Amino acid sequence: MGNAILPNNTARHGRKTRLAGRLLAATAGAIGLFATLPALAETLVVKNFTLIDGRGGAATPNSAMVVEDGRIVWVGPSAQAPVDAAAIDLTGKFVIPGxxxxxxxxxxxxxxxxxxxxxxxxxxxxxxxxxxxxxxxxxxxxxxxxxxxxxxxxxxxxxxxxxxxxxxxxxxxxxxxxxxxxxxxxxxxxxxxxxxxxxxxxxxxxxxxxxxxxxxxxxxxxxxxxxxxxxxxxxxxxxxxxxxxxxxxxxxxxxxxxxxxxxxxxxxxxxxxxxxxxxxxxxxxxxxxxxxxxxxxxxxxxxxxxxxxxxxxxxxxxxxxxxxxxxxxxxxxxxxxxxxxxxxxxxxxxxxxxxxxxxxxxxxxxxxxxxxxxxxxxxxxxxxxxxxxxxxxxxxxxxxxxxxxxxxxxxGAKDLGTIERAKWADFVVLDADPLKDIRNTRKINSVYIAGRKVRSVAQ
The missing domain is CATH 3.20.20.140 (Metal-dependent hydrolases)
Structure with a gap:
């Protein structure tokens, strides 16, 4: 897995500013949370995974998620994810909430x-x-x-x-x-x-x-x-x-x-x-x-x-x-x-x-x-x-x-439990489909809390 935090250098700064602008346009009307996004926000983008979002619906293949400062600001199809954002490719992986x-x-x-x-x-x-x-x-x-x-x-x-x-x-x-x-x-x-x-x-x-x-x-x-x-x-x-x-x-x-x-x-x-x-x-x-x-x-x-x-x-x-x-x-x-x-x-x-x-x-x-x-x-x-x-x-x-x-x-933890916009980005990346076999929750690739990777069992 690559580094989840984009480096703070001039090239990435410009890229992240453009990303923040697009994310603002895409999400502000829907959730009304961001009048502005910090230009130097810590950004994490993951894509090409199958999403099991914790709400009980069907799994969603080819999903992507964008996290700013530990919060989910966008989740949807990988094909619609911001193309100029450095992303972690999770092809073949499954993502569940923490x-x-x-x-x-x-x-x-x-x-x-x-x-x-x-x-x-x-x-x-x-x-x-x-x-x-x-x-x-x-x-x-x-x-x-x-x-x-x-x-x-x-x-x-x-x-x-x-x-x-x-x-x-x-x-x-x-x-x-x-x-x-x-x-x-x-x-x-x-x-x-x-x-x-x-x-x-x-x-x-x-x-x-x-x-x-x-x-x-x-x-x-x-x-x-x-x-x-x-x-x-x-x-x-x-x-x-x-x-x-x-x-x-x-x-x-x-x-x-x-x-x-x-x-x-x-x-x-x-x-x-x-x-x-x-x-x-x-x-x-x-x-x-x-x-x-x-x-x-x-x-x-x-x-x-x-x-x-x-x-x-x-x-x-x-x-x-x-x-x-x-x-x-x-x-x-x-x-x-x-x-x-x-x-x-x-x-x-x-x-x-x-x-x-x-x-x-x-x-x-x-x-x-x-x-x-x-x-x-x-x-x-x-x-x-x-x-x-x-x-x-x-x-x-x-x-x-x-x-x-x-x-x-x-x-009563309203900011936790599901993978949705505005919630904390606490999630687990799995190497196999837990909906086919619940024991696949044990095949942990990595764990994130507030958008930051923490030590996983596999490590």
């Missing part, structure tokens, strides 16, 4: 050990670069960040990031003695008043949404009472924020739907969802933020030698020690000996079936993995998630739209 994982955790794991002491800005940024290398250019962290995350996020939003964009709930709300969070990061609450205070604190820090856990870990821990979940939801809405919940049981999902929750970050896994729940979700606009199918599969996959342990795409982001431990017969035996292990494949099957039922009922859904904790691999899990969706009966196009346009809608 992928979005709507449920992750980051910064807290070293090898296969999770501990809050590992949470540093350096580790957070390393995780964000890992996600970018896998084509996930936006992630949503669900409640296990330290306050230092806000400086990282704010710096990204102040300019053009060079690593994956992040959204964060700050510290999610955990019931005292109950399930959820990371010790040392999350501050458990004991009553409705404490819950509302904690929500207000996250909102004051600048949380993008609120997350809370409602689970009893298979009846081994106390569950958050209804008055506390209601207080969390009410406080989030009073602060103008959406509120997303970790759930496991159907009865809890119904309770939260009645209380006004905005979305679920896992599938119901104890029994099939019913019409009562899907009707409520559709009527109230409650979204399946993430089904976390790959998370459910990962819970039992490493109780024996897993096929992905020999996959270079899987191994790309793991340390040698993490790989050694995952392949260790001793660890596999330990995983398989857990009391709940025999039930885990059934929970996975139920999650798969419930996502399909919700989609058939018209419930909106994204692609989220719950990756980050030990054994749930950053970046790789998102591609596995899409593969599992296709095995669940979704088309590759539906899986890609869920991981792009739908994900952006769930997060």
């Amino acid at each position: 992928l979005i994982d709507t449920h992750i955790h980051m910064g807290n794991v070293h090898d296969l050990t999770q501990d809050e002491r590992f949470y540093t800005t350096e580790n957070v940024e390393a995780d964000l670069r890992t996600y970018a290398s896998y084509g996930f250019t936006t992630v949503a962290v669900m409640g296990t960040d330290k306050d230092s995350v806000f400086a990282v996020r704010n710096a990204e939003r102040a300019g053009r990031p060079t690593m994956t964009r992040l959204f964060t709930a700050g510290q999610g709300i955990v019931f005292r003695g109950g399930y959820g969070g990371v010790p040392g990061i999350n501050r458990p609450v004991a009553n409705a008043r404490e819950a509302a205070i904690e929500v207000d604190a996250q909102a004051a820090k600048g949380a993008d949404y609120i997350k809370f856990w409602l689970d009893d870990e298979l009846a081994t821990m106390p569950k958050m009472p209804p008055e506390i979940s209601q207080a969390v939801i009410d406080a989030a809405h009073r602060n103008g924020l959406k509120v997303f919940a970790h759930i496991f049981y159907l009865e809890d999902a119904k309770r939260l739907a009645a209380q006004g929750v905005d979305g679920f970050v896992h599938s119901v896994r104890d029994k099939p969802v019913d019409k009562e729940l899907t009707d409520a979700m559709k009527e109230k606009g409650i979204v399946q933020v993430a089904a976390t199918l790959s998370r459910e599969a990962a819970m039992f996959a490493y109780g024996k030698p897993a096929p992905q342990l020999d996959d270079p795409f899987f191994k790309q982001s793991l340390s040698p020690e993490a790989l050694r431990l995952l392949a260790s017969p001793e660890r596999q035996k330990s995983v398989a000996s857990a009391p709940a292990f025999p039930r885990l494949p059934g929970f996975f099957d139920t999650a798969m079936a419930n996502l399909k039922r919700e989609a058939a009922a018209g419930v909106h859904y994204g692609v989220g993995t719950d990756s980050g904790p030990p054994g749930r691999v950053a970046g790789y899990s998102g591609h596995w998630e899409m593969e599992l969706m296709v095995k669940d009966g979704f088309t590759p196009g539906q899986a890609i739209q869920a991981a792009t346009g739908y994900g952006a809608e769930i997060l």
